Amino acid sequence: EHYVNLLAKTLRRVLGKDAQLEYRIMVDSGNHSNKPLTMDVPAHGYKTYSNNEMDFPLIIHNPVKNPFVIPGLKKMQIDSQLNPIYTFDNFIEGDSNRVARRAGKTVAEKPGSSSFNPLVIYGSVGLGKTHLAQAIGNETKRMMPNKVVLYVSSEKFINQFQDHSRNNAINDFIHFYQLVDVLIIDDVQFFNRAEKSQDAFFAIFNHLHQSGKQLILSSDKPPKDLEGVQERLLSRFRWGLSADLQIPDYETRIEILERKMKNDGLDMPREVVKYLAYNINSNVRELEGALISLLAQSSLNKREIDLDLAKRVLRNFVKTSSKEITIETIQKMVCEYFDVPYDKLLQKTRKREIVQARQITMYLAKAFTKNSLKTIGEHFGGRDHTTVIHSCQTVKDLMDTDSTFRESVVELQQKVQLAAM
CATH class of the missing domain: 3.40.50.300 (P-loop containing nucleotide triphosphate hydrolases)
Known part of the structure; x- marks a missing residue:
């Protein structure tokens, strides 16, 4: 590029005014069974050449021998190797990412x-x-x-x-x-x-x-x-x-499934979506794989998607069995939901968020376990059965008067039910 004028003048001086500079360019096709592609590019009028683009995908066995633009050689366009399905629109945002x-x-x-x-x-x-x-x-x-x-x-x-x-x-x-x-x-x-x-x-x-x-x-x-x-x-x-x-949380997993279903024009009972999201908690790839398997089973067997079919499909992804819900299980769920340290539930603190979390845990423990009120109280720092009775009644009263509180309790109830499936 930098010596074209000098070369042209020199050739004309030595060979005469009609002398022309030509390029002969060899492009390695990457296929050793064929001869290399060659192209002759005349030098006259080189000043008017434009750098038109030529698709030149990046392939392992087709290395680029000369990546620089030479007058008369068309400019290479590097294939980005990107998959267009990967966008920000279908990358669901959550606390984990x-x-x-x-x-x-x-x-x-x-x-x-x-x-x-x-x-x-x-x-x-x-x-x-x-x-x-x-x-x-x-x-x-x-x-x-x-x-x-x-x-x-x-x-x-x-x-x-x-x-x-x-x-x-x-x-x-x-x-x-x-x-x-x-x-x-x-x-x-x-x-x-x-x-x-x-x-x-x-x-x-x-x-x-x-x-x-x-x-x-x-x-x-x-x-x-x-x-x-x-x-x-x-x-x-x-x-x-x-x-x-990080591993997406339960709410993000539900959103991932719902977005996938919307993009593919699919419909599924809400309880099945929640069941998948709760039980596939390893990574997004397995979550989407479980959804695809469920849809395939439904289509091939001409069967409506329901909870029973979802349970059958999930046997190939996770070990599923009917689980006994314990007080400790409920305590961990509530602590994770309200972002409360586990040890705080057992302490005698009067902080409102801790007290409410403890009361909801007692309420759920009474509803979903076979433990006595005395046993439930013992799991909360040795409290007696009257404290458990009071906590359960307080939760019921708040559910009747506070819609936000009621939504939280209902969501936790659903989580406990899913854990028991």
């Missing part, structure tokens, strides 16, 4: 310009790391179509590096990745078995970060717990924000 989701939105709106660079998303399997990472990429492409966004798994990155290493083209590999504006690498924990790939990524990371480009990484654990990854890389991972994804 709020920080990560909102950080992701910030990054998508201002890639490379926020303090969240890199953004490291970590969490266990099936909690939505890939979904969120790709949602950031898709949102960036929607808002800024000219940005070069690339999603790649760490395993594909390693395979590509090894291919280029065998062909003595490591510099081409690094230069290619340095063209990206937003780089998303999934499952960086697998870098632990690829020392040389880490060296290449270190060079890419430094260039992109210093150039104001955005990096988004996902992992099954926080940076401090990544084993086999170079300390200099871990240090850079900590430059930005590390946001974790």
